[in-house]
Amino acid sequence: MALSWFAVLAITTPLGVVAYRNGLALTPQMGWNTWNYFGCNVSESTILSAAQAIVDNGLDKYGYEYVIVDDCWHDSTRDPDTGAPRPDPTRFPNGIKAVADEVHSLGLKFGIYSDAGEYTCGGRYGSLGYEEIDAKTYASWDVDYLKYDNCFNDGQSGIPLVSFNRYANMSRALNATGRPILYSMCNWGQDGPWDWAPTIANSWRISGDIFDTFDRADDRCPCTSAIGCLLSGWHCSVMNVINKMSSLGQKAGPGIGWNDADMLEVGNGGMTKSQYIVHFSFWAILKSPLILGNDVTQMTNETLEIITNDAIIAINQDASGSPASRIWVVNVTGGELQLWAGSLSTGATVIGLLNSSPTDQTIDLKMADVFIDSSAQVKTAKYRLYDLWQRSSSNDTVWGKDIGVVSGEVPGVSLAPQSCLIYLAVPEATASSRKRYDEF
Ligand code: GAL
Numbered sequence: 001m002a003l004s005w006f007a008v009l010a011i012t013t014p015l016g017v018v019a020y021r022n023g024l025a026l027t028p029q030m031g032w033n034t035w036n037y038f039g040c041n042v043s044e045s046t047i048l049s050a051a052q053a054i055v056d057n058g059l060d061k062y063g064y065e066y067v068i069v070d071d072c073w074h075d076s077t078r079d080p081d082t083g084a085p086r087p088d089p090t091r092f093p094n095g096i097k098a099v100a101d102e103v104h105s106l107g108l109k110f111g112i113y114s115d116a117g118e119y120t121c122g123g124r125y126g127s128l129g130y131e132e133i134d135a136k137t138y139a140s141w142d143v144d145y146l147k148y149d150n151c152f153n154d155g156q157s158g159i160p161l162v163s164f165n166r167y168a169n170m171s172r173a174l175n176a177t178g179r180p181i182l183y184s185m186c187n188w189g190q191d192g193p194w195d196w197a198p199t200i201a202n203s204w205r206i207s208g209d210i211f212d213t214f215d216r217a218d219d220r221c222p223c224t225s226a227i228g229c230l231l232s233g234w235h236c237s238v239m240n241v242i243n244k245m246s247s248l249g250q251k252a253g254p255g256i257g258w259n260d261a262d263m264l265e266v267g268n269g270g271m272t273k274s275q276y277i278v279h280f281s282f283w284a285i286l287k288s289p290l291i292l293g294n295d296v297t298q299m300t301n302e303t304l305e306i307i308t309n310d311a312i313i314a315i316n317q318d319a320s321g322s323p324a325s326r327i328w329v330v331n332v333t334g335g336e337l338q339l340w341a342g343s344l345s346t347g348a349t350v351i352g353l354l355n356s357s358p359t360d361q362t363i364d365l366k367m368a369d370v371f372i373d374s375s376a377q378v379k380t381a382k383y384r385l386y387d388l389w390q391r392s393s394s395n396d397t398v399w400g401k402d403i404g405v406v407s408g409e410v411p412g413v414s415l416a417p418q419s420c421l422i423y424l425a426v427p428e429a430t431a432s433s434r435k436r437y438d439e440f
Pocket of ligand 1: 035070071120121122149150151186208209
């Protein structure tokens with residue numbers, strides 16, 4: 001007997017627990033957020049000029065969709081009569097709904113921030129104990145996205161069920177509004193959210209805050225692995241976050257949710273071009289949400305070139321939603337060499353070669369490594385490789401440079417200091433007719 005979707009939900013959902021089936025983020029969400037560049041300095045004009053710049057630069061066409069105001073939009077107190085949250089009247093003189101309306105009129109979506117605690121990290125009031133009224137108010141403002149932080153949580157963490165309950169309260173409240181609101185949990189990986197967040201949220205942060213550095217170790221970000229981390233911290237470098245993501249891919253996917261590696265720093269000035277390419281590429285192939293964190297009203301061509309690499313974005317947005325896995329990592333002086341591979345719905349395979357060290361390195365790229373889980377036939381087949389950072393300027397030809405057919409091994413692939421290569425391996429039989437990165 002065929003069961004309706006509703007019946008399946010009712011059977012598989014224990015009483016009072018939400019199965020998070022809001023139909024959103026079937027691929028990782030993309031957008032822009034105020035925090036990494038503007039911090040607490042947010043206002044109506046910050047948001048509307050960013051939204052306009054997203055459209056003017058055509059970023060919406062690449063998938064950047066959500067415009068999100070982070071911390072500090074709040075007035076100093078809630079409405080004394082209703083308890084509802086309200087915005088800072090000086091920074092948001094027309095209220096939040098007016099901002100959301102403008103953002104919507106540009107064809108974009110609007111996101112807001114709160115905290116599953118008494119206060120936000122910036123010291124504004126949080127939503128703990130106010131989940132229902134806050135969710136209702138956001139829905140009445142036509143909010144499409146909630147980033148939900150973890151500061152000042154009154155000790156309600158340290159045990160997965162305690163964290164789960166705190167975050168599930170907001171999940172239920174959002175669902176009860178009837179408005180589809182993407183739920184982006186930000187509890188910094190505490191209590192292993194990849195194990196329990198999929199039933200209540202669309203994505204979950206796996207680390208303390210990113211900092212605009214490539215590999216600088218910082219005691220304020222003490223953990224090197226997300227598993228068992230007791231102090232998430234902040235000032236986490238790109239390499240620290242990539243290494244934390246390395247074992248978590250198995251817990252993400254379409255309809256499950258996404259490991260959130262944190263918002264992007266591309267364009268904020270702390271890294272070189274090749275370091276930013278590593279940052280953007282690995283966030284993409286690990287299927288992290290791609291939330292820009294730079295000032296999109298003033299971007300260099302270099303920044304624009306990185307964040308609009310369609311082939312890399314297409315891998316992030318591929319329907320299979322399968323995060324790349326790390327095949328091996330070896331230490332070299334001052335860093336590591338790493339090989340990553342991931343399968344795509346098109347039948348192609350993405351390969352990531354990473355050199356985090358400060359010197360030139362070479363890697364022998366062995367297809368037996370790339371296809372480590374596959375049969376001998378797959379390992380020894382012929383593949384045409386495309387380099388996705390060497391792009392053709394014309395859309396009607398292949399967007400990654402064709403670097404030839406390989407069978408077995410490409411010995412001695414050179415990697416510049418702190419750089420990566422992102423290759424697409426396409427079975428040779430289907431490669432010849434290929435015109436674009438997504439055609440096979
Ligand atoms: C942190 C969060 C950041 C940002 C900040 C705002 O906890 O991880 O992404 O939202 O709070 O105060």
